[in-house]
Amino acid sequence: MRNIRVIDAMKDERIQCYSIMLSMDVNTYIELIDKAYKNNGGIEGQRIPLTNKSAIRIRDNMKKDILEGTILPPLVIGCTLNENDMKLTKDIFDSYNFNDINNESAVRIVNDILAQNELSIIDGMQRTTALKEILDNNLLENYKLRIELWVTNKANNLIYRMLVLNTGQISWGLKKQLEVVFIHIKKELQNKIDGIELIESNDGTRSNRPMKYQVSHFVELYLSFSTRKCDVNLSEKVTEGFAKQDIIEESYNQQHLDYFIDIVDKLVKLDTLLNKENGLDRRLFGDQNARIGFIVSMATYIFGRPSKKYDAERVFEKFNYINTNLDRFIEKINEMSEAEIVEFCQFDWLKECTENLVKKELPEYYKKAFDILIEEDFDVENMNECWYH
Structure with missing residues (x-):
């Protein structure tokens, strides 16, 4: 058993995680996180060790301080457990007494967690780099660290912690945060929607058929779903701050993510029906403007206008209405x-109604069209009732 001490343990009730403070x-730390470090932290999107002159100078100062005996702030690592291991963790740490610093059960399960699970560096890539550079020269002995271990059974909880911990540090723009959040969402979409293919913009293929989409387009859909806005101008600081708050707030919310995936599932099913293979002269949801309009319309009905927020019970009722009626439609x-x-x-009729609209007007046009579909309980004689508004 490694020389690891459990100092304290607390439960984050908001996202149902355990924060376990270790010494x-x-x-031991470098050995534990070696794989995660080589994988840029073990969370896709984590900031890699910085190599610009300013970062190197800061890290050199940090190494000098460490060699002189400074105490580093706790480094934060995390891992995602299966349901059984999470239950064992809960059984021990729900009743953990921080006065019992040598609690054998707590030490044993922490060692099992560290030995049997892939770890992620949530906060501390730059400090870890400084420590590794010192050790490469065999200059550090008997140096103690405090490590905060976050344990959860949902990967997006670790992403949430990473985003929050990075707020206020070397700036991550909204686009970067969205990319990190969406890596997890991409995996869930691919796991839960049979046949969907999300392709990177640089892989040389085109998303010109149903079930095949650009990842960047679905990042935009997630942003639109979370903000209930058809056109989020990221260059506007007020808008960026509003969107950033929503994205970080919702990134840990599994229910919010489930709603998004279910609505995307309906969108994909409609895309497979409303395209040229069924005799139509266009693929309706091959157009990102139509996808955004659809997503924002459904999200606005479910969650309310951007300036309004329904309680969870009302959101659940409205989602069930949308989900049931979309299935019927x-x-x-x-x-x-x-x-x-x-x-x-x-x-x-759709062509006639949109031919004089400029591109930036199209998402809002489609939103209003699908708003009408909702107002009519998804029971229209034909779609001209929606197009001609």
């Missing part, structure tokens, strides 16, 4: 013949 020597189209789909969609 260990630097060699999809089934209705699915039962149509090719000719009936063409007649129902009325894309000639």
